[in-house]
Every structure is written in structure tokens, then in C-alpha cells.
Amino acid sequence: MRTLKSFYILFLLLTVSLQAQQTPAPAASGEITLTGGIAHIGNGEVIENSLIFIKDGKITGVYDALTTKRPLRGEIIKIDGQHVYPGFIALDTTLGLVEIAAVRATEDQDEIGEYNPHIEAIIAYNAESKVVESMRPNGVLLAQTVPQGGTISGESSVVQLDAWNWEDAVVKRGDGIHLNWPNSFRRGRWWLGEDPGYSPNKDYASDILEVKDFMKQAGAFEGDSEAVMNLPYAAMQDVLNGSQNLYVHVDSEKEILDVIKFKKEMNVENVVLVGAYRGYKVADEIAKAQIPVILTRVHSLPGSEDDDYDISFKMVKDLMDAGVTVALGNSGEYWQSRNVPFYAGQTTAHGLSFEQALQLITQNAAVILGVEDQLGTLEAGKDATLFVSTGNALEMKGNNLTKAMISGREISLESHQTELWKRYMEKYERTE
Template sequence: MKNIKINILAVLLCLATGATAQQTPAPSQTEAVTIVGATAHIGNGEVIENSLIIFEDGKLTQVLDATSTKMQYRGKVINAEGKHVYPGFIAPNATLGLVEISSVRATDDEDEIGDMLPHVRSLIAYNAESKIVESMRPNGVLVGQITPRGSRISGTSSIVQFDAWNWEDAAMKEDDAIHINWPNSFTRGRWWAGEPRGMRPNKEYATEVAELKEFFGQSKAYLGGDQKLVHLPYRAMGEVFSGNKKVFVHVNGEKEILDVIQFSKEQELDNLVIVGGYDAHKVADQIRENNIAVLSGRPHSTPNQEDEDYDFSYKNARLLHEKGILVGLESSGQMETMNTRNLPFYAGTVAGTGMDKEDALKLITSNTAKILGIDNLVGTLEKGKDATLFISEGDALDMRGNRLQHAWIQGREISLDTHQTELYERYSNKFQAAKAE
């Protein structure tokens, strides 16, 4: 009897696991694929109205105008006339795979204890079987930068593709950058501690900035010494000073951004990226002159100040683009993991403020790929790059047209089924059956 109960329990566990796990990763591409007739949005501003796209062994081999070429089709042929083809969208500064349910501590692994943590790697905590990660794919979000949160230096991010068994298989670029949360020159009163409500100057701002500078200085001194004693945080800074790792500074205020620019000069940081950059438009000239890229914050948010335009958040990225700054879109903030699936609609919102639609597309494709340093692999539909792309029935930056028919990651055709689509079909069938009765 005991053995029977154990066997039943094992079966139930297997069924439960099968019901909750992500779709099985697709097998490697074995047959060439030819897409004919679609409007191809290259991702660099170019559009081919009648395209011919061929990929094999996981790489794009041809991206041509079908009207002016007689290229022979290869392998499986997909007639996509009237459809649209896009490069896979890229989600930077995301906690995908690190948090499943925010209110359940055991599923939240985005933050570590400590203050200066450049040695902490987000990649090894990445859950490739996350249901939330899976839900990105039906909207065309196929690549992401997995980023830790909290602390002054949060840790090190890595870039993954969203079709893998584990973090090792998912990794596209390991340990691409460290992330610094710059101090704020203003602080909000803690009412529970008896402090006045509202914003007031942060008396500790200068001290907090000095502590960050001191850490950088001590790291350089350690790396220049004999290093007999192992100090992991200092040692991890070696890749930063050599230029192999970028530095992403999460900062929003005008004064703070100027201080970050000065800090980058003092520390001789050539690969600096501003994340958030709410007031970046106010100091856009200084940002451009110092060749700094910006990952602009989520457009679907309300203005921070009473005297700002109601649609300021919608057009912030456009204002930076018009100043000649390399800009992408990120989606951190409240409920950020699930809201990341709205990335294409964020770009569509920016386009709605007057930005050219193909330039808006660059905010989540080629621009972001350049900022993350993976533009040799993804971001555009170009010969030699990864076959990470999808076919949409309509405009993928509009939720009415973003209806994917096929999607590939590195040439593997991935499933577009998710927990949400399963529930949709389940209850659609229920109500259709009830209506028939």
C-alpha cells in the first residue's frame, strides 16, 4: 500500500510539473527557411516592401528585395504576403527570470545583501522555465538583459535569449555590465520615522557619492597591488577598468546626471550608459558630447512634476533621439516583469508623439543591441546575424496588429503558446459550448 501511494504521488508531481513548466525548447534548425513576400522591417530604419529572407543553421543568409532578385528558394518556404517581418525585440534592464511572484519571497531573487556588489552575477539565478519569460515571446520580445536590483552597485547583468533549458543554454553574452544606483540629491520624508512629508534635500548625497568614488579608488589600488588577499568585489572591477564591461548608471535627476558625467570622466569610463534618464533631455547636449547612450524609462507612466506636459513620458525618448543621442527603451518600475511584454507598444506610443515609426522600432531593436554590445548578433535583419525574428499579421508596435504567426530564435522555430493562451482557449471553448447549448 505504501509503495502504491508513493507511485501515485510521483505521477501527480510529474503531471503538476508538466502543467506548469515552460514550453520545451525548440530543437536546432535542420532545414533552411525561406520567407517570401513580407514587408521586412530591417530594424535600422530600412523597409523592404516585398522581401525575400533566407536563414539556415541559425543564421540569416539572405535579406533581399524579392522584386529585383531571382534568388532560388531554399528549404521550407513560407508565403508571408501581406504580413510583416521584424527582428526579435530586445528588453534591456529587466528582472525576467529573477522574479516570478513578487509577494512570494522564495521566487524573488533580484537583490543580494550588501552595498557594493560588482561580483554578484544575475545570470546564475536566471530561471529559464519562468512562465513570465515565456509570456514575452507572443509579443515578439525574444532577447533580454537580466539585471539585478538594489544596493549601490547591484551586480552584473547578462544577456539571454528566451528559449532555453537552463541559464547556460540561454546565455548570449555573460556578465556584460555592472549596474550602479546613483544617489539622489533629494529624499522623500519618512513619515513613519517622524520626518516631514514631501521631498527635501538629501544631506547625505555628497557622502554617498564620495563612498562610491572611494570604492572605485580602492578597487584600482587593489588591482594594482599584489592581490595576495582575495577581495571579490575589487577583483570584479578589473573588467570595468579594462573596458570589457560596461557601466550602467541608474539615474534620473538633472544634477545627478551631470554628476555622473563628471564621475565617468574622473574614472575614465568609456562604456557608460544612463538608465532611466528622466531629466536627460535637460542636459542632452552634455550627454551627446560625452558619447553616452540612454535607456529611457517606461513611456506608459505619468509625469513626475505638476508643470510637465501630460504626455512627457510618451515623448521623452523622442526628445533624446532628436538631440542625436543613442537611445533605447527599458521598462523597469511597478510590475516590471510582466509589463516587459508591452515593450513593442511602448515604442508604438513614442511613435505616436511624432517619431518616425521605423526610428521608434530602432528603440527596441538596433539601438538597444548597440547599447548592450550585441549588435553583431541581433537587432537587425542582416546577412550573417542570428536568425532571431518573427512574422506578424500587422504592425507589431500596435497591439491590434501584433499577432505573431511564426517566431524563431537562432533559427529554431519556437512555440508561441503560454499559460495565458492556454487559459484563453480553455475558457473560449467553455463559453462557445455554453452558447451552442
């Protein structure tokens, strides 16, 4: 039996490796002009008839074709009536870290131990993941790959999704450290005869104290080349000096308020709330503390029987109305990350305009990650990481890509899924 199981795992691994993703596109060079497209800038602005100039992988200008007299340059690509968007950004994912959840050998998302700020998820990132290639046909061209588990999971990075290896994929290495905040309530351990329902966590205060002690010790740490390096403490220095985000995964209102106190007490400059399911209840406090939020997947079911059925959809607007910078996350998922545009689209039925919804997965996401100077909007000086769709890319029927670029490189929109679709469509067409 063990031999059969080993053979099965080997077969799956070989299948994954033999059917690798599309060959990454070569480096961009020369000039390109996209003409006639409806340009969704990503900052709320829309240009109905646009001219987009690209040179050597960078956007050099975005203009209204009706008012500018600038001549067309380089390769002219007509996209009359189609929609142009900045590449969508998938936050809080395990993309490239998990391939087949049922096969342990293809999972590398967490490490043993509770405090692992020195663990970098990017080292385990698989650029040839078939899951990664399946993002691009939906316009998801960038992602934050995040480690899981423990109290401090490790360090995330920002990647582009058309690369040879993890070094090639990196857009920003080490954008922040991820802290899983202690829970004030715990579910009973049924296997020990406890009530499986939720009850107050008697150790909540001591759990927080343990986190604070770790932060204080890291703050007191001074690297010494002659001493043994304490890697966890050394890894926290960029969080403590304000050059790196501290992503705090937390949900309930009490715990969120405790995080706000923690931020002030520990003097941590850049805190980002991740998940924040009950954040709408303390939206004013979050805004006052100037803490951005990466929400949980908005297609999630209500967390309790007392919640409104549409709470996951409408909490976005509640936070934005309070003045909070909001982006949409994926709750550590990998396959579902391709649904990012439809998460954003769902919010338009609950108070947001399409351009506001677009900001949740473009400009706002880039600002939180600290890459807004090169990504997130269609503006001069930024990377030409964008795509063209025949319809509204935040709607399932409209999301139909005809062209996509990462840093000006025109990338393949094929994946193993599109290939299978074409294969079986041909089969059914022959039988009609």
C-alpha cells in the same frame, strides 16, 4: 497559522514547477526561405516584398524579391503580406529573477550589502519561468536580466527566451555592472516623524565620494593568486578597462550632469544612463559625452505635478534629436516587459516614425548591449532571431504573431495565458 502559510507557499511553488514553460525548440539545421513578407530590417529600412534566406540558424541574405534573381532554397515558407521583425529586446528587466512578487521564495533579484559588483544575476535566472514564456507571443525574444538593490547591484546578462536552463539561455554573460547613483533629494521618513515630502539630501556629496573611493580602490587593485581575492574589486576590472558597460541608474538633471563628470574623472569609457527621466533637459550634454540612454517605461505617469502629461512619451524624440542613442527600458519590471512593443509604438504619436520606434527595441538596444554583431537587425551574418506578425507589431491590434524563431529555431508561441484564453473561449462558444 504558520503551518497554513507554509502550505500555501508550497502549493504555489508546486503549481509553478508543474506548469513549466513550453519545451525549448531543437537546434536549427538546413535552409529556410521566407518569401513575400514586409521586412522591417530594424535600421530604418523596409523591404515591402522580401526574400529572407536562413541557413543553420543564421541569416544568409535579405533581398527585395522584385529585383533579385536568387533562387529559393530549402524549406519555402510563404508569408505574403505579413510583417517580419527582428526579435524585440527587453532592457532593464528582472525577468527570470522574480516569479510571484508576493512569495519571497520566488524572488531572487537582490543581495545583502551595498557594493556587489561580483554578484551575477544570470546565476539566479529561471529559464522555466511562466513570466518568461509569456513574453514570446508579443515578439519579445531577448532580454537583459538585471540585479536590484544596493549602491552597486551586480552584473546583468543578455538572455534569449527559449531555453532549458540559464547556461542555455545566455547570449552575452556579463554585459555590464549596475550602479544606483545617490539621490540629491530624499523623501522624509514619516515613521520617524519627518515630513514625508522631498528635501535636499545633506549626504549627497559624501555619498558620491564613497562611490568614487570604491572605484579608485578597485582601480588600484591587483589580483594576487597568493593573497585572498577581493571579489568586488576584481569584478570591476572589466568596467575600468572598457570591456564592459557601467549602467548608471539616475533620473534628475543635476545627478545626470554629476554622472557625466564622474565618467570623465574616473576615466570610465562605457557609461550608459538608465532611467534618465530628466535627461531631456540636459540632452546636449549627454550627446556631447557620447553616453547612450535606456529610458524608463514610457507608459509611466508624470513624475511631478509640474510635468507635461505626455512627458514620458515625448522625451524619446528630444533625446534622439540631440544625437543620443536611445533604447527603451522596463524600470526593473518583469511582467510588464511584454509591453515593450507598445512602449515603442506610443512614441510614434509624439514625433517618431514606426521604423525609428522599432530601432528603440531592436538595433539601438543591441548596440548598447554590445550584441549588434549578432542581433538587432535582419541582416546577413546575424542570428535568425525574428518573428512574423499579421499586422504592425508595435500596435496592440496588429501584434499578432504567426511564427517566431530564435537562432533559426522555430519556437512555440503558446503560454499558460494563451492556453487559458483558448479554454475559456471554447466555454463561451459552447454556451452561445
